[in-house]
Amino acid sequence: MPLAVGGVGMGWFDWLKPRKTPDEGPPAPSPGLTHGDLSGLVAQPGPPTPGTVPTDPRVVTTRVPTTQEPATPTVASAGTPASASRAARRSPSSPPPESLDYDLGPFAPISQSDLRAQAGKLTNAWRTLYLFGRTSRIPPANDPRTNLIDRAMVSGGLLTPEELAEIHAVGEAYDRARPDLQVELAKAELSAVLPEQERAERKARKRAEAAERKRLRAEAVAERRATDVVFLGRGVSTQLHDRTSDAEALAKLGLPVLSTPADVAAALSVTIPQLRWLAFHSEASTVSHYVRFEVPKRSGGTRQLAAPQPHLAAAQAWVLANVLSRVPPHDAAHGFVPGRSTVTNAAPHVGRAVVVGADLTDFFPTVTFARVRGVFRQLGYSPAVATVLALLCTESPRRTVTYANRPFHVATGPRALPQGACTSPALSNLAARRLDSRLSGIGRKLGFAYTRYADDLTFSGGAEQLAKVGYLLARLRHIAQDEGFAVNEKKTRVLRQSASQQVTGVVVNQRPGVPRDVVRRLRAILHRAQFEGLPAQNRENHPHFEAWVRGMVAYVQMVNPDQARPLREALDALPG
Numbered sequence: 001m002p003l004a005v006g007g008v009g010m011g012w013f014d015w016l017k018p019r020k021t022p023d024e025g026p027p028a029p030s031p032g033l034t035h036g037d038l039s040g041l042v043a044q045p046g047p048p049t050p051g052t053v054p055t056d057p058r059v060v061t062t063r064v065p066t067t068q069e070p071a072t073p074t075v076a077s078a079g080t081p082a083s084a085s086r087a088a089r090r091s092p093s094s095p096p097p098e099s100l101d102y103d104l105g106p107f108a109p110i111s112q113s114d115l116r117a118q119a120g121k122l123t124n125a126w127r128t129l130y131l132f133g134r135t136s137r138i139p140p141a142n143d144p145r146t147n148l149i150d151r152a153m154v155s156g157g158l159l160t161p162e163e164l165a166e167i168h169a170v171g172e173a174y175d176r177a178r179p180d181l182q183v184e185l186a187k188a189e190l191s192a193v194l195p196e197q198e199r200a201e202r203k204a205r206k207r208a209e210a211a212e213r214k215r216l217r218a219e220a221v222a223e224r225r226a227t228d229v230v231f232l233g234r235g236v237s238t239q240l241h242d243r244t245s246d247a248e249a250l251a252k253l254g255l256p257v258l259s260t261p262a263d264v265a266a267a268l269s270v271t272i273p274q275l276r277w278l279a280f281h282s283e284a285s286t287v288s289h290y291v292r293f294e295v296p297k298r299s300g301g302t303r304q305l306a307a308p309q310p311h312l313a314a315a316q317a318w319v320l321a322n323v324l325s326r327v328p329p330h331d332a333a334h335g336f337v338p339g340r341s342t343v344t345n346a347a348p349h350v351g352r353a354v355v356v357g358a359d360l361t362d363f364f365p366t367v368t369f370a371r372v373r374g375v376f377r378q379l380g381y382s383p384a385v386a387t388v389l390a391l392l393c394t395e396s397p398r399r400t401v402t403y404a405n406r407p408f409h410v411a412t413g414p415r416a417l418p419q420g421a422c423t424s425p426a427l428s429n430l431a432a433r434r435l436d437s438r439l440s441g442i443g444r445k446l447g448f449a450y451t452r453y454a455d456d457l458t459f460s461g462g463a464e465q466l467a468k469v470g471y472l473l474a475r476l477r478h479i480a481q482d483e484g485f486a487v488n489e490k491k492t493r494v495l496r497q498s499a500s501q502q503v504t505g506v507v508v509n510q511r512p513g514v515p516r517d518v519v520r521r522l523r524a525i526l527h528r529a530q531f532e533g534l535p536a537q538n539r540e541n542h543p544h545f546e547a548w549v550r551g552m553v554a555y556v557q558m559v560n561p562d563q564a565r566p567l568r569e570a571l572d573a574l575p576g
Helices: 035-043 081-090 112-121 125-131 144-155 161-227 247-253 261-268 272-279 310-322 342-349 369-379 383-393 424-431 433-446 463-482 516-532 545-559 561-572
Strands: 290-296 302-308 354-359 398-403 406-411 449-453 456-461 493-496
Touching: 112 144, 144 161, 161 272, 247 369, 261 272, 261 310, 261 383, 272 310, 272 383, 302 310, 310 383, 342 449, 342 456, 342 545, 354 463, 369 383, 369 424, 424 433, 433 449, 433 456, 433 463, 456 463, 516 545, 516 561, 545 561
Parallel strands: none
Antiparallel strands: 290 302, 354 456, 354 493, 398 406, 449 456
16 A cells, blocks of 8 residues: 655555544654764764654664665655655755665655555564454554554654554554453453343243243143032132031931032042033034924913033933922922822812912023022032033023034023923922012912913802902012013903812812813713724824823812713724
């Protein structure tokens, strides 16, 4: 790269000059040295003056040929004092003296031509470039390339020898301290690396701990799911945490003591997952535990029946046999009670002056899941067991829809007693126990007899009770509503002795009996069967006509044996 003495044509130092502030300004360039000046320097004892001579006054003389042509100064260099001095020394007016090359120390000034010549000799000087850059190191003064640059800077007036000496002294001190600095730097790097390693180790440890917690939780969940039931659907699982049963009350009623869902599963001889599958409540499910179908009502319309699937039917049969059948209903209840029938329900009302009949609207659907759970709670079972048993015995009305080519059974109402489960009649009697108690009380107070067969309510009294019928009906509506039921006003009837008084299909005017139209129909069928055969009388295409005829005769026999005697004789007289 081109360098010039006196600040002219020195591209190497162009980046250094702006570092001087305007106030400081560069130092004045050194004037050209004559032969006499150099001779005086050699003879002068002690160090040279700063800024003009090097600090080391060593002198080595070499002869230069006198026939060499003096260098022609450039236009740029002629304008500087140093160039003028050199031009004066080389002018042809005075013959040049013998040219001597004096080595005045590491920072001796150097001409442009000598700088170029010596720079050309530094063929391997680029290997010292590692000293520059980002190594934070000052190159030593004895390095040839560095020495040449130092001399050029002194010649250009950029730095003084004292400043260069101070700079290199700092570099030497820094080189001496470099090992210690490297040790401290390594320590600093290590101290910076250790927290990173600690953070990485801490993160790895936390990840491992989180994975272990996740694994343990999964195992605990799997274990809990296999041994316990803590959730059975939204809106029905709030009491599954309470596992305290009243063992004394259960033992007094002769009921099995069950406190946890696991006890229920063991009693039903099923696993916990199977119990959860049977009792789980879902608003929309792909599986239904019931087979639904509709049957026509006598009053018009249809009634939806739901028959449980075999697994659920077996569980409900156990609940009926071991729990519900051991709890006696109210004395006024005659429906679905062993030893009682429509005849026992009608018997208290035979020969009364007035008979009042009423009907409860949607009797089974009115007995909801919450009421059924309350029934089991009253028996002494824990809330958890009561919840499980209530879920086994109730179901929501559902409608089958198709979504994404899959059938879903969607609930259209709250869970309640399904018409078709074997547990529904007994549970309805227990749920209506308080209703029966209150209606019996108001009936006794007003002089009426009271019975209930499923959803049919019957009151009867003498002639003096005729004036109290209105008040009785008002109280009936109020009590039924207070107990969560509703009276079907369309089916409310008041019957006097002048009309046919029927209670659950039994005529009670004077004595229990079957309505005359029923007896007449049976008599006609049996009479024609003697000549045409019994199958020929099946004009309504009854699937089991002979069984139906025999059943009707048995029913008449149960209600009034006197009415059934001629019918029985005619039936027995039929051929084959």
